[in-house]
Amino acid sequence: MSLPKRWPMLFALLVGLSACSPNPAPKPIPSGEATTIKVAAASDLRFALPEVIARFEKENPSIKVEPTFGSSGNFVAQISQGADFDVLLSADIDYPRELIKKDLAWEDTLHVYAIGRIVVWVPTESKLNVEGQGLEVVLDPHVHKIAIANPRHAPYGRAAKAALKHEGWEQETNEKLVLAENVAQAAQFVETAAADVGIIALSLARAPALSKKGRFRLIPPETYPPLEQASVILRATSHRSAAELFQQFLLHADGKNILRDLGFVLPGE
Numbered sequence: 001m002s003l004p005k006r007w008p009m010l011f012a013l014l015v016g017l018s019a020c021s022p023n024p025a026p027k028p029i030p031s032g033e034a035t036t037i038k039v040a041a042a043s044d045l046r047f048a049l050p051e052v053i054a055r056f057e058k059e060n061p062s063i064k065v066e067p068t069f070g071s072s073g074n075f076v077a078q079i080s081q082g083a084d085f086d087v088l089l090s091a092d093i094d095y096p097r098e099l100i101k102k103d104l105a106w107e108d109t110l111h112v113y114a115i116g117r118i119v120v121w122v123p124t125e126s127k128l129n130v131e132g133q134g135l136e137v138v139l140d141p142h143v144h145k146i147a148i149a150n151p152r153h154a155p156y157g158r159a160a161k162a163a164l165k166h167e168g169w170e171q172e173t174n175e176k177l178v179l180a181e182n183v184a185q186a187a188q189f190v191e192t193a194a195a196d197v198g199i200i201a202l203s204l205a206r207a208p209a210l211s212k213k214g215r216f217r218l219i220p221p222e223t224y225p226p227l228e229q230a231s232v233i234l235r236a237t238s239h240r241s242a243a244e245l246f247q248q249f250l251l252h253a254d255g256k257n258i259l260r261d262l263g264f265v266l267p268g269e
Helices: 007-020 049-059 072-080 094-101 130-139 155-166 170-176 183-191 240-251 253-261
Strands: 035-042 063-070 087-090 111-116 118-123 146-149 177-180 197-201 214-218 227-233
Touching: 035 072, 035 240, 049 063, 049 240, 049 253, 063 072, 063 240, 072 087, 072 094, 087 094, 087 240, 094 227, 111 155, 111 240, 111 253, 118 130, 118 155, 118 183, 130 155, 130 170, 130 197, 130 214, 146 155, 146 183, 155 170, 155 183, 155 197, 155 227, 170 177, 177 183, 183 197, 183 214, 227 240, 240 253
Parallel strands: 035 063, 035 087, 146 177, 146 197
Antiparallel strands: 087 227, 111 227, 118 197, 118 214
């Protein structure tokens, strides 16, 4: 039976479109071949991500994941200058979008993995009534230093500033602010008594390593822009298949459960 006259033309068109596709299909990972992927991760993931990685590596023994924690804005600057990373896990979706615009990341790999929350946090032994006052505790006369992440490059720092501004306390607190390199360092400032109060990520305040060292109260999410946290795979990667496997793991059951336990809100929930 002869084929319709238009079939050869359609077949040629499909082949041509496939050849021109800007996003190559992931290559399968050869059995037994060791692969290492480097992940630039927002510092609010400092306690969640190691557990995600441990479970992922158990299921994928041929893939090793090396995380580096820091502020999302600094990572974008480093990646723009050629830093050797395969995946970015950002605390702000705008940073991955910036990399996509610069043609440094694959647009089809952009995914929101969580929504962050901020809290006001004090040391366990502090006499400040953070549970009762919430963010208003920053106005207490005994508060001389307030630790936040640097808003110039840290999304959690911008959220902290936005919450203070929303309450009308920006001018009253400006001189008290101590700027940390990232939100994890802001928590460290409070932990080491370099600050009386910190505005930090809920995921850090609830982490086992810090939960016994401080007390907190959630800051209402309507007082600051949503912290949409997103992942993206970088075009410079030589291990896209492994990077996609890791990204998929983070976005599905095991990864989601770990993030949820630490207080992240998941997309669609």
